[in-house]
Amino acid sequence: MLDELRELYQEVILDHGKKPRNFRRPEHPTNEAAGRNPLCGDQLVIYLDIAKDGRITDVAFVGKGCAISMASASMMTEIVKGRTVDEAKKLFESFHRMCTHDHGESPEADGDEDIEKLQVLSGVRQFPVRVKCATLPWHTLSAAIEGVKEVSTEAGG
Amino acid sequence: MSERAIKSRTDAAPLDIQRVRADFPAMSLEVHGRPLVFLDSGASAQKPRVVLDTMRRVYESEYANVHRGAYYLSERSTALYEGARDKLRDFLNARDRKEIIFTRNATESINLVAYAWGRKNLKAGDEIVISAMEHHSNIVPWQMLRDEMGLTLKIAPVSDDGEFLLDAFKALLTDRTKLVAITHVSNVLGTITPVKEIVRLAHDAGAKVLLDGAQAAVHLPVDVQDIGCDFYAVTGHKLYGPTGIGVLYGKEAILDAMPPFMSGGDMIGSVSFEKTTWAPLPAKFEAGTPAIVQAIGLGAAVDYMTGLGREKIAAHEHDLLNYATQRLASIDGLKIYGTAPNKAAVISFTLGDIHAHDVSTIIDRAGVAIRAGHHCAEPLMERLGVAATARASFGVYNTREDADALVKALETVQEIFG
Numbered sequence: 126m127l128d129e130l131r132e133l134y135q136e137v138i139l140d141h142g143k144k145p146r147n148f149r150r151p152e153h154p155t156n157e158a159a160g161r162n163p164l165c166g167d168q169l170v171i172y173l174d175i176a177k178d179g180r181i182t183d184v185a186f187v188g189k190g191c192a193i194s195m196a197s198a199s200m201m202t203e204i205v206k207g208r209t210v211d212e213a214k215k216l217f218e219s220f221h222r223m224c225t226h227d228h229g230e231s232p233e234a235d236g237d238e239d240i241e242k243l244q245v246l247s248g249v250r251q252f253p254v255r256v257k258c259a260t261l262p263w264h265t266l267s268a269a270i271e272g273v274k275e276v277s278t279e280a281g282g
Numbered sequence: 283m284s285e286r287a288i289k290s291r292t293d294a295a296p297l298d299i300q301r302v303r304a305d306f307p308a309m310s311l312e313v314h315g316r317p318l319v320f321l322d323s324g325a326s327a328q329k330p331r332v333v334l335d336t337m338r339r340v341y342e343s344e345y346a347n348v349h350r351g352a353y354y355l356s357e358r359s360t361a362l363y364e365g366a367r368d369k370l371r372d373f374l375n376a377r378d379r380k381e382i383i384f385t386r387n388a389t390e391s392i393n394l395v396a397y398a399w400g401r402k403n404l405k406a407g408d409e410i411v412i413s414a415m416e417h418h419s420n421i422v423p424w425q426m427l428r429d430e431m432g433l434t435l436k437i438a439p440v441s442d443d444g445e446f447l448l449d450a451f452k453a454l455l456t457d458r459t460k461l462v463a464i465t466h467v468s469n470v471l472g473t474i475t476p477v478k479e480i481v482r483l484a485h486d487a488g489a490k491v492l493l494d495g496a497q498a499a500v501h502l503p504v505d506v507q508d509i510g511c512d513f514y515a516v517t518g519h520k521l522y523g524p525t526g527i528g529v530l531y532g533k534e535a536i537l538d539a540m541p542p543f544m545s546g547g548d549m550i551g552s553v554s555f556e557k558t559t560w561a562p563l564p565a566k567f568e569a570g571t572p573a574i575v576q577a578i579g580l581g582a583a584v585d586y587m588t589g590l591g592r593e594k595i596a597a598h599e600h601d602l603l604n605y606a607t608q609r610l611a612s613i614d615g616l617k618i619y620g621t622a623p624n625k626a627a628v629i630s631f632t633l634g635d636i637h638a639h640d641v642s643t644i645i646d647r648a649g650v651a652i653r654a655g656h657h658c659a660e661p662l663m664e665r666l667g668v669a670a671t672a673r674a675s676f677g678v679y680n681t682r683e684d685a686d687a688l689v690k691a692l693e694t695v696q697e698i699f700g
């Protein structure tokens with residue numbers, strides 16, 4: 126019992142969950158969106174600065190939620206900063222696949238360091254109801270990029 | 283005092299919980315390789331075999347549509363369906379069987395009152411009083427009615443301990459107060475509200491009273507005549523009965539004066555294209571083919587509870603509440619929400635700053651099922667200043683060992699979170 130749990134709640138995740146990085150509300154973000162998981166009440170707001178060339182120059186978030194959603198948000202902000210909007214979207218796709226696919230078909234990191242970092246969250250695969258906790262920050266990020274003000278995870282994974 | 287109460291008092295032996303557990307097939311389940319410790323009856327209760335057997339038997343050999351066919355099977359299923367109404371009348375001690383309306387659940391019972399009674403009897407400027415600890419199903423229908431009709435919605439406060447504040451409630455009542463809609467037991471805090479006083483004060487002010495009995499009916503003996511309320515909403519699946527069936531109790535004279543809620547078959551007296559007359563109670567509020575087998579299953583469930591003795595069930599749960607509260611309070615950093623002196627076996631808590639969902643995921647692996655989240659009571663969570671709590675709710679089949687298993691599993695949570 127403890128093995129699977131320890132795989133989900135790894136040190137890194139607990140650390141990000143307790144001390145989330147980029148946890149602040151910037152004064153003038155270019156983009157922002159609020160994300161909510163109505164089922165469990167998790168909520169967060171993602172703030173972005175997107176430069177003219179499509180590069181994300183700043184990412185921050187505030188919110189309340191479980192260790193998984195807070196850690197996922199915190200790690201996401203570290204990883205997408207400095208990336209272009211298109212790169213961020215691709216990362217989301219890989220991450221989403223990683224969280225939902227069975228062990229066998231886990232996408233290879235192919236040496237991509239960022240995907241490798243995110244892989245600590247792949248333990249959620251064993252906990253289907255918790256997948257949305259891990260993906261909520263990313264759904265909210267893509268909403269912020271698209272200029273959508275609010276997202277809710279109820280409508281789908 | 284009812285005959286029932288006298289009978290269970292003279293038979294003083296406490297419940298044999300191992301025998302009760304044997305009545306519930308789910309009590310021998312294993313999850314994640316561990317024996318199931320089911321502490322989420324507040325969300326929905328497990329079902330005794332007698333309910334499952336009854337429903338199967340009806341479907342196999344006693345089933346046809348009700349109130350229609352002049353043939354054996356239809357007469358049989360009609361008798362069983364109407365027999366279930368009698369059992370529910372008895373269970374709630376309503377004066378007349380006509381006062382028992384079958385609905386889908388407590389939510390539909392409350393909506394029925396909002397639509398059929400509210401639209402006819404309220405007007406702009408009228409006031410409805412609810413409390414700060416209502417489930418969304420006893421908030422949203424009144425908000426919608428408020429917005430549609432220009433009503434005012436007032437909120438009776440609760441104390442930090444989760445007690446219903448009678449004086450503050452009294453101060454909210456005016457001659458414009460037309461309805462008071464309050465929960466009998468809070469699904470988050472476990473608080474048992476002082477319903478008789480609430481009814482007395484509301485009636486003095488000229489208001490009708492709806493009580494949300496979704497949580498109460500399973501924990502306490504309920505006597506609607508003694509309470510004196512005008513409406514009482516019950517949901518079957520929390521009462522060891524099936525899903526898809528609930529009850530609205532309403533005083534006959536009030537129900538009689540109300541227009542129907544939904545319309546169609548079964549609820550009419552006669553139909554011509556010029557004019558339709560309504561069927562008498564209770565059919566007026568049961569349009570269309572009802573949840574026949576579910577109603578019969580609920581009848582079996584309340585018979586089962588009555589057979590065990592509702593006073594005895596309450597006494598057993600009270601013991602569990604005290605024991606579990608004491609055990610949980612001994613855990614470092616654990617905070618219990620809702621410590622009203624008069625309380626049902628529902629315990630909401632937080633564990634340090636560990637989120638309730640993480641708690642629930644981890645203890646699930648030890649076989650312990652609890653609820654985590656806002657419990658469909660977001661305004662109350664706001665009042666308590668928490669985003670989410672974990673909630674352990676106890677049923678007749680739970681034991682002190684279940685409380686011990688919960689405590690042990692919570693220690694694992696603390697271990698993992700360091």
Ligand SMILES: Cc1ncc(COP(=O)(O)O)c(C=O)c1O
Nearest residue numbers: 387388389417419469496497517
């Ligand atoms: C206090 C209270 N009221 C109403 C309801 C709604 O019951 P149902 O969903 O069966 O309509 C619940 C169920 O969670 C409840 O706890």
